[in-house]
Amino acid sequence: MEFSRKLTKYTLIAFVLIAFSSLTACDNATSAEDEEEEPVGLRIKAGDVTIIEQLPGAQSVTGTLTINQGASDIYTVALLGETGSEIFLDPEEHGLTFDITDGNIVSINQEPGLDQTYIFTLNGLAQGNTSITVNLLHEGAAEFVSQSIPVEVTN
Structure with a gap:
């Protein structure tokens, strides 16, 4: 039972970290529409x-x-x-x-x-x-x- 609780706890922590890093990556991503070519x-x-x-x-x-x-x-x-x-x-x-x-x-x-x-x-x-x-x-x-x-x- 103790092993199962630790496994669930670590799984939850890993899930939260993955979800957080995914959200952060989406916030920092720029699409081609957001970038404007510079005139030269x-x-x-x-x-x-x-x-x-x-x-x-x-x-x-x-x-x-x-x-x-x-x-x-x-x-x-x-x-x-x-x-x-x-x-x-x-x-x-x-x-x-x-x-x-x-x-x-x-x-x-x-x-x-x-x-x-x-x-x-x-x-x-x-x-x-x-x-x-x-x-x-x-x-x-x-x-x-x-x-x-x-x-x-x-x-």
Whole structure:
């Protein structure tokens, strides 16, 4: 009888430890849905045509945004993951801002709304050259900042 009681007691302790470790493992586990791929590059497109590309690990961009003075063009920013493929981030948590080296040459407008998060309008104000950088914000903090992107405004 004493042996049976000890066996039951140790079985109960083992069961409690296994159950507790299972619960702890579930609490610490992360699913693929919880993990978000980090952006490490970008493409700027006019329609389906890539105009600017900064590949993962690149220290510069390829391409130039060229616009006529007095014109406005619409572009879309596509973010790239580590493999160079386009990734999609929650627009409720992410947004874009732009830094313009010379705001007398170009301006940028963004339409409000979640469906417009990665779309911007580039306006050619005066003939000349400048550059922009694209900043991806995650809940207000910079998560990705592009390399300098050349912009040329022509007559």
